[in-house]
Amino acid sequence: MSRKLRMGMIGGGRGAFIGGIHRMAAGIDGQIELVCGALHIDPEIAILSGQDLYLPQERTYKTYHEMFEKESQLPADVRMDFVSIVTPNHVHFEPAKLALENGFHVVCEKPISFSLDEALQLQKLVDETGLIFALTHTYTGYPMVKQAREMCRSGVFGKIRKIVVEYPQGWLSTPLEQTGQQQATWRTDPKRSGKAGSVGDIGTHAENLAETISGLKITELSADVSTFVENRLLDDDANVLLRFDNGAKGVLHCSQISAGEENPLNIRIYGEKGSIQWHQHDPNTMYVKWLDKPMEVYRTGSGYMDASAAAHTRTPAGHPEGYLEAFANIYQNFTKVVQAKLDGSEVEAVYNDFPTVEDGVRGMKFIDAVIASGQNNAAWTKME
Amino acid sequence: MSRKLRMGMIGGGRGAFIGGIHRMAAGIDGQIELVCGALHIDPEIAILSGQDLYLPQERTYKTYHEMFEKESQLPADVRMDFVSIVTPNHVHFEPAKLALENGFHVVCEKPISFSLDEALQLQKLVDETGLIFALTHTYTGYPMVKQAREMCRSGVFGKIRKIVVEYPQGWLSTPLEQTGQQQATWRTDPKRSGKAGSVGDIGTHAENLAETISGLKITELSADVSTFVENRLLDDDANVLLRFDNGAKGVLHCSQISAGEENPLNIRIYGEKGSIQWHQHDPNTMYVKWLDKPMEVYRTGSGYMDASAAAHTRTPAGHPEGYLEAFANIYQNFTKVVQAKLDGSEVEAVYNDFPTVEDGVRGMKFIDAVIASGQNNAAWTKME
């Protein structure tokens, strides 16, 4: 019989944003217990953050090095099963590497690492250790995205010809990083964010969504990459032409200076016989268009939904599920796979479904290709 | 310093729907721990259900009577703090009464009871004991509903003139109860549901939403109540004219035979100078209309939102929050009020905000008035 998993968290203390999201997502299904954490780079804040979360003092660590060391020494039925890494990009690789080397499964924020090289090292480690690694490309956690994926791959739309994926945000329209706002500061800092700004932060989500749903791979791209806000050190906008491995063409644009936009990740995939549109602001709805009959509107929770969507739906149709539930689906599936591993059982195929280290590597290749193309006046650049 | 609350659950075992919703809602914020339960009327299923939820065997009770008895004897730092009652309507009153009599706080499903008399008894008990009682009228838990309420009450729209609230569902368009479907069966059974079908199940949500947002009270109503599906024992549709205590007029209609509808609870409130529209299917959006300027679209998570809305929002604008988060807001606030009571501290006003036993009494009065009016050819009937 399975048991709750024990989670340790790296990052996510006071003042953080995404750490709280991870805890809520992990909490929804009652299968995960937060047991320890190295919650902040400042030891005092780390301790206060542990108290906020009702962690025992002795498992509120000052560094993740300490956490790995101490947790490794705890009895098997006490020590954490996995870590969630919710730090800025430059602090993904080392804790992930240490976790894997110390036998802990990993949930990691995206992009997976600071550089492609790091990502490839992690991929190798995951392969060698056989440990479970989940990357939180949240948007593919939505039930409707799974429905889209199943429909596209079933061939019902014929061969895919065109993909338009867009991710415009507006929150960096002004030099917000100069006000000290924490989320803006590290995301626009090449030392913490990596070589990409908006391209890494949200462009990778768009890339992941397009490849995940379509089942196609981007082979080459041409990117016009811009920084509109004065003195900003990283890109805040990119317009990208895409070519896919089956001959399909595409457009991807991402932006953090699209004034007034919230988070409207949007994708349209056109096949020979029909097409889909899915929009993250209304995630329980998908528009399915056909050559010669009325558009259909698919809705999460409906009886006609695919098994893959149904397995990631918690409420009946018309009871909106949102971002946290999509996030929770990654934790749900990661948990089921780890539980099955612990039990020596087989996880149901429908749950063996979350972004992995391979998605992380694709994301880093995407960043590399876009930035290289951008620096070369949008020259076509291979994504491999 | 506050601590996690310990929850016991009555109902919600295998095969149940709303119990799981309560557990997810209680789990999101990491402030509540499920410690015991009387999860099913069938003791064997109760035990299996406890195992599903990782409850210790000794706190997986066969009846709620046993649960109250045994939990009361546990040390103060072990025994449950409150119960969640997630049973069909006819099993709300007795466990709620026992809980209050035994010193436990209560979260209770709506409608609060089987009859108005029971509701009034509970109201009296809550007053006498000073215990905290939350009723899960989920929809008022949405941040945007709180925004609507604050705007309406601020007077920005002038005097309210008209309210249109509607709650059409389609899932009972066929005699589903004759197939043995569990949710349909008890909801259409007068012995378990009470004197009302759709009116109690969803009409009360509409009534609660209208009164909560507007701050007005329905004084009288005229209801055309129907049962469209043959051999159904309770109403499955009602069209109701409303009159409010400030002279406003209104329309409320609810239905479970509106074929093809999911759960589109929708409200429009018109004042002298402007109006709002909120739609549960798109809960993070509110349309604010004015006499002489462009409609504004309010969005959950935006910087301009009211403190009351902001306090019930977990993610930035554009990261959709849904039904479970609205539900969780009831648990969040209930928890904060109970924690404050335990600490002897004062809860922040913004969190002292959830449906109470008074809302429950209003709901039962609404049911009584609608059913009486319906039986009297839609004669005007006072709601008091």
Add this chain to the structure above:
Amino acid sequence: MSRKLRMGMIGGGRGAFIGGIHRMAAGIDGQIELVCGALHIDPEIAILSGQDLYLPQERTYKTYHEMFEKESQLPADVRMDFVSIVTPNHVHFEPAKLALENGFHVVCEKPISFSLDEALQLQKLVDETGLIFALTHTYTGYPMVKQAREMCRSGVFGKIRKIVVEYPQGWLSTPLEQTGQQQATWRTDPKRSGKAGSVGDIGTHAENLAETISGLKITELSADVSTFVENRLLDDDANVLLRFDNGAKGVLHCSQISAGEENPLNIRIYGEKGSIQWHQHDPNTMYVKWLDKPMEVYRTGSGYMDASAAAHTRTPAGHPEGYLEAFANIYQNFTKVVQAKLDGSEVEAVYNDFPTVEDGVRGMKFIDAVIASGQNNAAWTKME
């Protein structure tokens, strides 16, 4: 071979609103020529208005009495074929009567008359003369309304159970008539508008739409009729419960004090197996919902549309048609029927489709019933 029809207009001169709409609607299809008019009650304005419209001076009449007299004396191949009556309600009956008595076909604004008695007299005259009479209930002119009607009547949704039709406007939220605004002034004046305000002006459109699409007749209704704006002489809001001749129930509400609303006439019709929703603000779209499959979105101009809709569509899908085209459809069909009469030919069935004097009589009965019910505290009142 058919020829263009010659139109005379009564009302619609300088300062008028609906007359210009009629002229544009009549002009779209190139089948109608405006040849004369009695365009204003003030003879000087009438003359200036004739010049605006390039009418010859000798056919710019000072009164409609003069117009009927003079036109009757013109040669058959010169004189007008029909009149369009676009005056306020109290000046519908007499010119319509005179037109029919003098052998002219009639297009008349709604409501058809000032009183039910007048409507019945016109009905008798139309029957006796065999002349063509079209009433401009514009909204049933939309192609999508015709599609809705055909689908409802085909039985594809099973028996109709419930109809919700609503027509909220906000433009009379303030005492606009006290500013001298012409449209507001006559519509709120019982001497010109009749016994009803909003109920006659827009409630009749809602009634006509519901009966036209469903093919059902309202048998009785219960109406809560209000005047919210101080010193206004006629109703500006009504909430109405409906019962139909097949046992269906319904709600109709109309309002001109719904602050911020434009013209969102909206109808939902629920059958046993499915339902439709059509919304005048987005008139080329219809939502078709089913018990067990995805909602379909029908779109004007698409290949799958019914012959009846196709015959009233001028542009391909995605090229929005609007209010003027719906209006033009009434003129188109009226013209085709008159042309066929002139030719002695048979009009195609699909074009013999516009609101008639019978619709006008139903509208007056609706007004009578609603106002009577309203004066009697919403007592059930027969509509016959």
Add this chain to the structure above:
Amino acid sequence: MSRKLRMGMIGGGRGAFIGGIHRMAAGIDGQIELVCGALHIDPEIAILSGQDLYLPQERTYKTYHEMFEKESQLPADVRMDFVSIVTPNHVHFEPAKLALENGFHVVCEKPISFSLDEALQLQKLVDETGLIFALTHTYTGYPMVKQAREMCRSGVFGKIRKIVVEYPQGWLSTPLEQTGQQQATWRTDPKRSGKAGSVGDIGTHAENLAETISGLKITELSADVSTFVENRLLDDDANVLLRFDNGAKGVLHCSQISAGEENPLNIRIYGEKGSIQWHQHDPNTMYVKWLDKPMEVYRTGSGYMDASAAAHTRTPAGHPEGYLEAFANIYQNFTKVVQAKLDGSEVEAVYNDFPTVEDGVRGMKFIDAVIASGQNNAAWTKME
């Protein structure tokens, strides 16, 4: 005092599509009379088409050469004032040239000509003759597009940074031209359509819309141009990166193989402080987004609309205006300018507003640049 203008039509006979649209658009406002035509390349069909339109036999010409010759000889108060050219692309230039050379004003379908050279010749002729030349880029005729233009140019959004304009259609997803369908056949035929397929047919609309609203000029572009349908001779899809003269960046994509899409021309323009979105399927609505306050929804016909929008609106808010009214706005303004010229008066500035020969030249430069870039693996190509 002004008079109706007399229109001659070239093309638009039986079996044609856009000619009927022009006649309806010209008919709406009652300012234009169709007096003659050379309606079809086949003389017999030309004659039948003239009868359909009630043209006198002697002014139903067999060729446009005959039309220019004969009409020129008619008395000034009888002969046509202008021609509408509604033929396929390869028959725009010669009749336009002849019209101008013979002293007739011109309304011409887009793209203006078969080649850039022809467009430049027409531009020269227009300059020399002082005659009025309107190009029917319909979409800029919408009142809301004028509102958008005024707002963008007013600076209320700050400097424009990004433009996304898209025009996906699906009607050529299959080899429709191989079925003999007339619209598909000439549009995919390089001899009639020119060097571009979708790029000329709809891409130019997108280009015109972007430049018109923003007031910016595209300086260079990078285009990935595709033909997805086998054996098709012209492009059916293009994805284009844009750079504007103020430093703004953009994306334009157009397609006729986007299966299931109707005609959803859509534009988003982002400035430093806010942005707009306008969508042709819902043309009376514009979304205006801001950095720090709720999105506003502008609606055609509302009191707050700009004078420029108001002058092109025929109905009150909530009475949808559509494609034909947008089209009619071009005819309205063309007419007013010609009437003013005839009268020797000055036209009001607000009406001196329609696409001209300059827009036609820009369109041809766009086609040239996109096709050249496409043939050169999307190399950056100047648009001048």
